[in-house]
Amino acid sequence: MSEELSSFLAAMHSSKHFEEAAYETLRAMLLCAERALESGRFSRRGRLLRGVVHVRPDDAYRRLTVLEAESVRGRKQGEGALTPAGQDVALLASASAWRAVMEHGCAVAIDVNLKSLQPLGGGVPGKDVRPQSATFNQDSQRRLLGRQATHVCVFPLRVPGGRIDGMISFEAECMAALGQEFIWQEVGRQLQLLADISVAWLTGLPPRPIATPGTDDFLPVIGASMASLVPVLRVFAQQEETILVSGPTGAGKSRLARWCHERSGRRQGHFESLDLTTVPEDLQMGELFGWRRGAFTGAVRDNPGSIARAEGGTLFIDEIDKLSLKAQAGLLHVLEERTYRVLGEGLGDQRANVRFIIGTNANLREAVRKGAFREDLYYRINVLPLRVPPLDERQDEIPLWARYMVSRRHQEKSPGGQARITPEAERLLLQSAWPGNLRQLDNIIRRAYTLAMVDQGGAAQELELREKHVQQALAYDAAPEDSQLIDALCHAAKAFLQEAQRRETPLDIDLAESFRGFVLGTAAKQVGREEAFRLMGRESLVKSRNHQKALRRELEKVEVLCREVRRPGPEFLELLTAEGGESSGGA
Numbered sequence: 328m329s330e331e332l333s334s335f336l337a338a339m340h341s342s343k344h345f346e347e348a349a350y351e352t353l354r355a356m357l358l359c360a361e362r363a364l365e366s367g368r369f370s371r372r373g374r375l376l377r378g379v380v381h382v383r384p385d386d387a388y389r390r391l392t393v394l395e396a397e398s399v400r401g402r403k404q405g406e407g408a409l410t411p412a413g414q415d416v417a418l419l420a421s422a423s424a425w426r427a428v429m430e431h432g433c434a435v436a437i438d439v440n441l442k443s444l445q446p447l448g449g450g451v452p453g454k455d456v457r458p459q460s461a462t463f464n465q466d467s468q469r470r471l472l473g474r475q476a477t478h479v480c481v482f483p484l485r486v487p488g489g490r491i492d493g494m495i496s497f498e499a500e501c502m503a504a505l506g507q508e509f510i511w512q513e514v515g516r517q518l519q520l521l522a523d524i525s526v527a528w529l530t531g532l533p534p535r536p537i538a539t540p541g542t543d544d545f546l547p548v549i550g551a552s553m554a555s556l557v558p559v560l561r562v563f564a565q566q567e568e569t570i571l572v573s574g575p576t577g578a579g580k581s582r583l584a585r586w587c588h589e590r591s592g593r594r595q596g597h598f599e600s601l602d603l604t605t606v607p608e609d610l611q612m613g614e615l616f617g618w619r620r621g622a623f624t625g626a627v628r629d630n631p632g633s634i635a636r637a638e639g640g641t642l643f644i645d646e647i648d649k650l651s652l653k654a655q656a657g658l659l660h661v662l663e664e665r666t667y668r669v670l671g672e673g674l675g676d677q678r679a680n681v682r683f684i685i686g687t688n689a690n691l692r693e694a695v696r697k698g699a700f701r702e703d704l705y706y707r708i709n710v711l712p713l714r715v716p717p718l719d720e721r722q723d724e725i726p727l728w729a730r731y732m733v734s735r736r737h738q739e740k741s742p743g744g745q746a747r748i749t750p751e752a753e754r755l756l757l758q759s760a761w762p763g764n765l766r767q768l769d770n771i772i773r774r775a776y777t778l779a780m781v782d783q784g785g786a787a788q789e790l791e792l793r794e795k796h797v798q799q800a801l802a803y804d805a806a807p808e809d810s811q812l813i814d815a816l817c818h819a820a821k822a823f824l825q826e827a828q829r830r831e832t833p834l835d836i837d838l839a840e841s842f843r844g845f846v847l848g849t850a851a852k853q854v855g856r857e858e859a860f861r862l863m864g865r866e867s868l869v870k871s872r873n874h875q876k877a878l879r880r881e882l883e884k885v886e887v888l889c890r891e892v893r894r895p896g897p898e899f900l901e902l903l904t905a906e907g908g909e910s911s912g913g914a
C-alpha cells in the first residue's frame with residue numbers, strides 16, 4: 328500500500344468527529360486532483376476551487392461541509408480547517424448531479440457551460456455511460472458560473488451493500504477545457520477510492536459538539552437533535568435552491584420554512600404559504616399561477632395566485648403530495664424555467680422570482696413508484712432535503728416547548744403576566760405519547776391553560792399550570808368514548824344518501840366536501856375566524872393571512888350544496904358577505 332494511502336487511513340482512524348474525517352477526506356482528494364492537474368495537459372490553465380461533503384442518508388441532509396482548495400495548498404496533514412458552510416461559501420447541490428449519481432451509481436462529471444453530464448463508469452451494470460445533457464436550470468448554471476465553476480465532479484458515498492448515503496462534489500475552473508472533461512476521467516478512480524475508504528467515518532462519526540444555537544421567535548426551542556440540524560438549515564436558508572422539508576404532521580415544518588425565509592436574502596420579501604390540503608385539485612393551478620377574470624366559470628375577479636404574491640420572497644407549498652399531476656407539470660415548468668402563465672392570460676409568460684420551500688409528510692419516493700408523483704419533479708424539489716424529527720425523537724424539547732407555549736398563551740391573555748408550569752405537570756407531559764407532535768402538545772397546553780384559568784377563577788397576572796390540569800387535558804385528548812362525532816357523521820352520510828336517492832339526477836359525491844365548510848363556518852361564527860382556524864390546526868393559514876381566503880373557499884362549497892338541494896343556506900353563510908374583519912365570536 329502506498330505511504331500516502333496508509334497515512335490517509337491513519338488520519339481516518341484517529342478522527343473522532345465528522346468534521347475531522349471530512350477535512351482529511353477532502354484534503355486528500357483535493358491534493359490527488361491537484362497533482363493530476365499539474366502533470367496533465369491543463370497544467371497552469373485550470374484550478375481546483377473547493378470540495379463539499381454532502382451526507383444525506385434516507386433522502387435527508389445530516390451533514391454538509393466545505394473545504395476551499397486554497398486553504399490546503401502548502402499545508403500539511405491535520406493543518407488548516409474546514410470553512411464553516413455559510414453565506415459566502417459556495418454550495419453545490421445540483422438536483423441533476425444527485426439524480427445522476429443515484430441513477431448511475433457512479434461518479435459523474437458535469438460541464439457547466441455545455442450543461443452536459445458524463446458518467447465516469449463502474450456503477451450500475453448496463454447503464455448508459457455516454458455523455459448526456461444535465462437537467463439543471465439556468466439559475467443553477469448561472470450560480471455555478473458566478474462562482475467560477477466551469478467543471479464539477481460528483482462522487483457517490485456508497486455504504487457497504489451499495490446504498491448511496493451522500494456524495495462528495497468538487498468544483499474547478501478551467502476555461503481551456505470548455506467542452507472537454509477536464510481531469511476527471513484520469514483521476515476519477517483514485518478519487519472514488521478515497522471516497523469509498525472514507526465513507527464509514529463520514530456517515531458514522533458524530534458531529535463535533537457545538538454550543539446550542541440561539542433561539543428566536545421562529546424557532547423558540549432547540550433540543551439536541553434539532554441542534555445538529557440547525558447548522559445545515561442555516562446553510563440551506565441562505566441558498567436560492569429549493570428546500571424540501573419532510574416530517575410528520577404538526578412537527579413544525581411550516582415554522583421551519585418561515586425560519587429559513589427570515590434568515591435568507593429574501594427576508595424583506597413576502598413569505599407566502601399554500602397548504603394544498605385546503606385546495607381542491609381543480610383549483611390548484613389557479614391558486615398557484617393565478618387567474619384573470621372570466622378564465623373559467625366562477626372567476627368573477629382577477630386572482631394573482633401564490634407565485635405572484637410571493638414575488639421577491641418565498642413560497643412555502645405544504646403537503647406537496649396532494650398536488651394533481653396537471654399542477655405538478657406546471658410547477659416543474661416554473662422550477663426549471665422560472666416562468667409561468669396566469670390562467671386566462673392568453674399569450675405572455677410571467678417571470679417568477681421566488682424561492683420555493685416544499686413541505687410533505689408523505690413518502691414521495693413511494694408516491695413516485697406508484698405513479699402518483701412525477702419523478703422529474705421529485706428530483707427537482709429534492710435539492711436540499713431535510714427531515715424534521717417527530718416530537719417523540721425530541722423528548723428533551725417537550726418541557727421547553729410546554730413552558731414556551733404556556734407563557735405565549737398567557738402573554739396573549741394577560742400581557743405582562745407570569746405563568747409557570749410545575750415540574751410534576753412537565754413530568755406527566757414527558758410520559759405521554761405525541762403522535763400529533765407539536766400541534767397536539769400545543770392543543771393540550773391550550774386546554775390545560777383554560778382549565779387552570781377556570782380553577783383560578785378567571786384571568787390573572789400569575790398563573791400556575793399543575794399536574795391535574797395537564798391530566799384532565801390529556802384525558803380529554805384521548806378520544807372520549809362518548810364522542811358524538813362519529814354518530815353525527817353517520818347520520819349526515821345517511822341524509823346525503825337519502826337526498827341522492829330522492830333525486831332524478833345524481834348528487835355528486837364531491838359535494839360531501841362541503842363538510843369542511845360546515846365545520847369552519849360554525850366555528851368561525853362561534854369563536855371568530857382566527858380562533859376557528861387555530862382550533863382546526865390551521866394556524867399557519869392565520870399567520871400567512873390566508874385564512875379568510877380559505878374560509879371563503881370552503882363556504883362557497885356549502886353554498887353550492889345548498890343551491891343543489893334547493894335549501895336556504897345556514898346562518899354562517901353570512902360570513903361570505905361580511906368579509907374582512909374578525910367575527911365577534913361567542914355568537
Ligand SMILES: Nc1ncnc2c1ncn2[C@@H]1O[C@H](COP(=O)(O)OP(=O)(O)OP(=O)(O)O)[C@@H](O)[C@H]1O
Nearest residue numbers: 545546576577578579580581582765766769866867
Ligand atoms: N416554531 C414554532 N413556534 C411556535 N409554535 C410552533 C412552532 N413550531 C410548531 N409550533 C406549534 O406546532 C403547530 C404545528 O406547526 P406547523 O404548522 O409548523 O407544523 P407542520 O409540520 O407544518 O404541520 P402540517 O404538516 O400539518 O402542516 C403550530 O400550530 C404550533 O402550535
